[in-house]
Amino acid sequence: MVSRILIANRGEIALRILRACRTLGIEAVLAYSEADRSSLPALLADEAICIGPADAKRSYLSAPAIISAALVTGCDAVHPGYGFLSEDDAFAEAVRAHGLTFIGPSPEVLERFASKEEVRRRLAAHGLPTIPGSGLLGDEAHALEEAARVGYPVLVKPSAGGGGKGMRLARSARELAAFLPICRSEARAAFGDDALYLERWLEDNRHVEVQVAVDRYGHGVHLWERDCSIQRRHQKILEESPSPAMTAAGRRELAERAVKAVVAAGYENVGTLEFLVDADGNAYFIEINCRIQVEHPVTEMLTGIDLVATQIRIAAGEPLGFTQADVVPNGHAIEFRINAEDPAHEFRPGAGTIERLNAPGGPGVRFDSHAYTGYDVPPYYDSLLGKLVVWGPDRETAIARGKAALSELVIEGVITNIAIHRALLESEPFLEGRFTTNLLDRVGAAAFLTAAERA
């Protein structure tokens, strides 16, 4: 039973969790840092409690502060959102040790799936093809040795988390040696863990991921895939489903294999299996995300299933309550991540006061954002301001609704990346569904912006 949840996160996901709590009749308390005192979730939550200063290490990454806040506000569960401590098995264990429910996989499951490097081996044993990679990296000499064995180019990845933080593509030993300390320090700052590993980099790949939900009783379903190939510096900026690059049969086979493998490996709660898909349509498993993801609304729009509510119900010990046959994908959905960053200047992040905000509307349009007119965007955290998600009965309609919604969306006072989304919707690679994960960085955002202006 869960009746009062402490939301230990910020921004749009804190608001998303708050909304799920409201629809489930669960009270929600927001744990916030001093920098987020005036954020929308802090204003809307049933109660809000300051857990520390702006520095995430002493607030959103402080397990004692979060658990203490849950106890003094009378909560019986903690929702970690994404990032921060969301996949930290020691945190989940500490939450449980204080008699609280962790909204996510159990500590045992998180521990089993904690090391990305180990999970690749585990799921390979359950029938998922994986990409060549290394074990955890030791010192620089060991890293260079492993890279030589895997073969350049290699992607340096933190073992403890995702979201592009601590990730670098190294094409040579010299680049790898230069990136190692940077990746370690970024991984330590983002996840409190600086363990790294390497993965062979496939040129011209697509990023396709499968959403799964598995209850405590081993009943699992997949909720189809999302295509997240439009990235800049390994950070997704636009996601859609179905993947325009895969056949219906290929999509079904990938999703079915994915859910079968994670159920066999003992996974529990909502999760996402990420794959790289090469030009021939071969999919290679790269990692599993044991949390709710930023782009989960794409799947919600497609299937009508509330993933955050599902996550809470599974954590509370309820059976899934629906079967694979109930998951019927309908139409096409696209998510645009609206970030406070400047696409014309290397996506440099911005901060400041939002002078005006006009949210778009209309059929099939959803805007999840913690921003409002007068909101001060703090400079301390990631730049995500909100997510515009559009749905249509087919991809063309979804794109048309996306264009209409992006033209309505107005955010003044803070630089945003809205222009790059408008440009993407005009670009041939996107319209033809042949975007690869390296395209935006290779061609440069400026080229897309210029092409869109000319069009």
Add this chain to the structure above:
Amino acid sequence: MPDLHRPGDRTAAQRAADHAGIAGLADALVPALVARLSTANLGEVEIREGDWHVRVRRPAGAGPRRERPHRAALPIVALPGAAAHATTAQPPRPAGDAAGDPPGARQEMAVSPAVGMFRPGVPVGTRVRAGDRIATVDLLGIPIDVVSPIDGVVAEVYPQPGDGVEYGEEVAAVESAPPPAAGAGEG
């Protein structure tokens, strides 16, 4: 009670009477005044009784969020005859800047360094130095010190024992006090 003023022209017995009067007024009136201030959305409330008056003012810029009624305002207790000075909104003045004026009492807040359960430490009226522990906040069983921001006297402690407090919450007021016996002029 806080050792607020030590006018040189009063005897030890009179001072004791003053303190008793202040204590009585504060105990009887301040909680009620603060409650009224909090619920009536007023900026300031004042009550007079004979030569004494008590004025309670909401601190500038204090928001209503997470404010419990009993800590929505800073109580200021004034001596007879010194009311105009002691309760103005001007910043505190250095002690003894004008002959015959009582020194302006400066109040600073001790804040909670952590989110947790409040445990009281020293009683109201205790003389403390900057950095001294006034109370503790229990963070999952680990006591974290709430320290005094200034040399002075603990004027008020807001949370009840066992209350949950958040990071940065003002939990106690400390009133600056002049050094003991300075300028007392008594024989």
